Amino acid sequence: MQSLGARLLTGYLWLVLLFLYVPILVMAAMGFNASPLYALPFDFDLIWYRELAGNAKLINAGINSVGIAVANTLIATALGTMAALAFARYQFRGKTVLQLLLFPPVAIPWLVIGTAMLVFFYWIGIKRGLVAILLGHVALSLPYVIVVVGARLATFPRAVEEAAATLGATPWQTFRRITAPILAPGVIGGALFAFAVSFDQFVISYFLAPPGTTTLPVEIYGAIRKGFTPEINAISTIIIVVSMGVLLLTARFYRFGGEK
């Protein structure tokens, strides 16, 4: 039998969840409402999803976003996993400094980082565009990948690798049969983080996107400021479903909160 205080706290937790989800649910629901002015009563219609399918600008922005997120995931996961391996396997001078250097990209407001990239890229001759956006996204994703893969490596049983080597496995065989399978959940978790960071990134992309070429969040920001139509609800709903799908996948590989 739970005490009154405990039951009150649990009820309160549900209230907080309501606060977190109500706006998102309202937004999603309005994407299925026929009225262009978000007027009620609710009248179910898929018109905004049909309009969206015919909106070449939004579709192109969506393709750019997915393309950048995929490229970002591949690059950030590869480079981040390598760095995490070095941190886990070797003791060397300057290691703490390198690890501390992972804080600024996460802790400094994106507004400052994004505008600084704009200035520096202009200076060294990298034009605003998809390449510049990708460069920025990888920088933001790297610290997440290094930390997530590093967490997996911290629990890595080194002895198994040594045993394989003692039993005559070549370094390549050891890597393929022992190291890679044990490391896989960490790498996949890191990759999903990298994908989510890039796919949801607005601020950096906003400063590095040239007129004409944009990513989905940048396009949505423009639409919100110009006066939005429920098409934006439709695409926002799709974004949320994709992002949450990615997180649920992450959760499968990486048990949050469940441990202990």
Add this chain to the structure above:
Amino acid sequence: MSVADRRDRGAILALTGPAYLWLTATIFLPLSAMLYVSFLDKSPLVPQPASFTLKHYEAFLAKPVYPQLMLWSLELGALVTVFCLLIGYPAALALAKVVKGRWREALFLLVVLPFWSNALVRTFSWTMVLRPGGLADQAIHVVAPGAPALDILYSYPAVVIGLVHSYLPYMILTCYISLQAIDDSVIEAARSLGARPWHLLRRVIFPMSLPGVLAGSALIFVPAVGSFMEPRILGGTKGAALGMAIEEQFTVTANWPFGGALSFVMLAAVLLICLALYPVARRRMEGL
């Protein structure tokens, strides 16, 4: 130096080199370049040679409008952080100490899910709820039919609501992690020694979860001070913040040196506040 050492060195360099070269080229060099530009009298966009000046930092102080914006942004950051703590801490406590087993895992996932959704989309969602005739307005009229129309979209409270909604999961997450680490037997011991619930919370649980509270506060305060998108979408002209002024220097007026100076004044202010609060926080934690 032995051969093995040298081979290790090569491996370390090969493994960490690419990631850190990338970070240098896209984070550390750009920040240095921006600091440098903030001391130039002409924007790099102008083809003429530029010389050293302090005028952009002087310009920040010369007009009262910029220190005022700075103050508003710091106030906004503090307000959002306090609300996140007041709302988030009890929720984290419920999650860590009351809910058990598979329910806890499911609820935990529900808490972190929204912060994996796009911040822009979440902010946009609030315009649906807060606009006149929106959900909040209609809900109030169901409860109190005679109430005046709710019109808080494009206002300061709307900005605070949007930012609290965006950052609340960070606070719940960090508090949850440190609350979960508190051994239940410690709580049991305090209880059996006669601690009342309020005392238990104030003297035992809260001090022990202070690292999570501080981590969450820092994670929220810094980006909230630097926010520009939420004030613009939810605040209209009434939610002025320094972040909006910085954004304009890069997107509207193309005055990069001044924008850079504003950015570094903001970073310095945030850093100073964190440094000033650090010893206070440490004394609290050591005093356990």
